């Protein structure tokens with residue numbers, strides 16, 4: 001402790017002697033200025049070895065979220081902690097553990113600089129919210145922000161001060177397992193959700209006890225890995241990069257996110273970890289991002305496997321020159337940077353820049369005032385799994401459920417007198433609904449559908465598993481490992497279905513079958529589930545299919561035959577309660593798909609904001625147009641689609657003028673009526689189409705949405721304002737331009753809505 005106190009005194013003395021007494025600026029800038037002084041003062045005390053140490057992050061000794069190299073022994077890491085050669089730790093959590101490690105850094109190292117503690121708090125810490133893709137389906141920014149806020153409250157209570165979230169990668173390819181972590185296929189919705197999540201994690205003030213630093217990841221283009229295969233290559237043009245991939249990152253930066261994580265992929269031949277263009281020039285330069293960039297797990301060292309760096313030293317040099325500030329469990333910086341600087345291969349200024357960014361965050365978090373500020377056992381006990389967090393998780397889960405089909409109005413279910421057969425391997429599962437990236441959730445702690453349904457007492461329920469499902473965890477992820485010949489349980493399930501008034505089938509993929517390193521080539525229902533579904537359908541067609549999955553699945557047969565389908569994702573701790581309340585109509589579904597559901601895997605990548613092509617229609621009635629011989633072009637269910645138990649009608653779409661100048665605000669209104677027989681909510685969506693431009697533009701682009709409540713029979717006027725920011729785009733040199741011409745404007749309840757008008761921009 002002595003060392004630490006000396007350090008603080010020293011910094012304060014140096015800071016006060018450097019302060020300009022004439023400084024007359026606002027409190028915020030005084031604070032910012034004074035942090036800069038403190039950082040500079042601290043840096044002047046540091047050796048080169050200690051500076052490089054700040055740029056080094058290790059995973060813990062108990063848990064790993066990537067491949068651990070052999071040198072990663074506890075002894076080695078403890079030794080580095082004592083020598084001040086570690087700036088941050090990941091995967092350590094719990095007050096007890098964090099305190100122990102922080103104590104080594106603060107009390108045993110020469111300068112006692114506190115550590116950052118980062119963890120993948122992606123959708124909750126102990127109380128688990130729906131997976132991020134499911135939350136995105138709510139289009140409810142307030143609820144999404146609240147969900148991140150609760151995650152931050154629990155994470156900070158357990159000693160953490162940094163989350164590796166939000167993931168803001170736009171995703172068009174459901175074969176890639178990580179689609180579950182993001183907000184889906186649209187840059188506009190993705191940007192709004194990125195802002196909500198950053199605000200939720202970081203709160204109003206980062207130095208508060210219950211806020212943590214956020215991390216926008218994975219910068220950039222990781223969502224576009226070729227063929228959906230994990231860690232793969234990305235080759236895309238400037239237009240896609242600037243108009244589709246970067247907007248959510250830019251929004252996160254503008255919202256004040258404190259850190260960015262780079263990505264495993266290469267982009268047009270340059271591994272992103274070594275991309276100066278993306279990190280130093282664009283993010284830190286053009287966007288003026290003041291925080292720091294952490295590598296992804298060992299991505300610096302992996303420059304060698306990419307064939308881009310000949311050895312560890314070159315990998316370190318390339319990454320630091322490009323602007324990667326911290327090496328996550330990669331050992332390249334700690335092994336090579338000191339020598340690189342001494343030998344003149346890396347300018348020490350680059351090290352100073354990285355370290356000052358890292359230290360600034362530590363000051364902003366208040367770690368120098370109290371390195372143990374998040375380490376309070378009483379708070380930890382009180383906050384983790386708090387009842388109010390479960391109430392919010394339930395609310396979020398209900399808002400995330402998408403009603404895809406309800407042809408014969410089986411839903412909402414009658415509350416009494418029904419014999420219900422509840423069938424499927426996921427119906428009685430308490431583990432899978434927690435999804436992947438479940439942080440510190442207790443295993444098997446989710447409410448299953450069976451439990452949720454059982455809390456409604458008026459009906460009788462018979463449960464049958466039907467078939468087995470591979471659970472997909474790290475050591476057992478292969479579908480081939482399930483017994484595809486044992487159909488004995490199907491017979492029993494069919495018998496129960498025969499005697500039921502309604503059959504609820506809970507099918508899909510296990511929570512560990514999506515997420516990192518869970519790419520797939522087949523998006524059908526895994527294992528024997530399709531067989532089970534068909535067998536039950538043979539004897540009873542009154543079926544509600546509840547899909548559980550972390551990605552869109554190709555369910556074309558079900559969409560054609562099964563009368564009611566809901567997308568129940570992986571909804572977290574309160575999953576079963578949320579599903580039951582929606583099935584029984586206690587909550588009227590309001591969610592809309594954030595990602596198109598394909599008819600088959602062959603349509604992927606599939607997304608609503610595609611280009612028109614030169615041959616969009618079959619006007620000549622011949623084969624030479626942009627289509628498939630064996631499938632429709634359209635998805636099974638489009639982006640923005642989702643039904644309700646009630647029904648909405650749109651009309652009277654109006655703009656306040658027909659012609660506008662570039663700086664005008666375009667006011668658009670529409671009348672929306674609830675013509676069904678329930679109160680409900682509708683996500684009113686506005687899309688534009690730029691009809692003629694200097695680069696080809698998408699057939700539709702989301703530019704506004706409003707989540708509006710309607711009483712039964714109520715009509716409301718919903719108004720949107722568009723500005724030049726909404727009508728412009730990035731050209732192929734990455735410059736934002738607004739071009740005059742005609743724009744079509746569409747408003748409706750999905751990306752396929754047809755109600756439209758045209759305006760002219762002069």
Ligand code: BGC
Pocket residue numbers: 065066090120164217296297516
């Ligand atoms: C993932 C990151 C994650 C990191 C730390 C990596 O494998 O790509 O998203 O934050 O591990 O767990």
